[in-house]
Amino acid sequence: MNTKRVVGYLFIVVAFFLTIAFIMQLGSVIKIFIGIVLTISGKIGAEAAGEVFGHLIYWSIHVFITIMLWKYGTKWIKLRKQVK
Numbered sequence: 815m816n817t818k819r820v821v822g823y824l825f826i827v828v829a830f831f832l833t834i835a836f837i838m839q840l841g842s843v844i845k846i847f848i849g850i851v852l853t854i855s856g857k858i859g860a861e862a863a864g865e866v867f868g869h870l871i872y873w874s875i876h877v878f879i880t881i882m883l884w885k886y887g888t889k890w891i892k893l894r895k896q897v898k
Contacts, residue, residue, distance in 0.1 A: 819891050819892075821890060822886065822887045822889070823887070826884070826887035826888065828883055829880050829883035829887055832876065832880040832883065833880055835876075836873075842869070846869050849862070849863075850867075850870065852866075853866055
């Protein structure tokens, strides 16, 4: 078993836990989108708006990393067919 395959399995395990974390926190993700709407309409203050956008940046990075880990993990253990 080569190194890339081992790292691929590791990526899949980490991506699985990140996906579970996202699913478990789906309520807070929905609250972020409600907070964005309230920020745009001007109904919340600057501190709350900063908190909303901070959470939005965190969850955007979280989802991006999760997608990349799934993509490269499956690619490196050869679960996905390589497109030429």
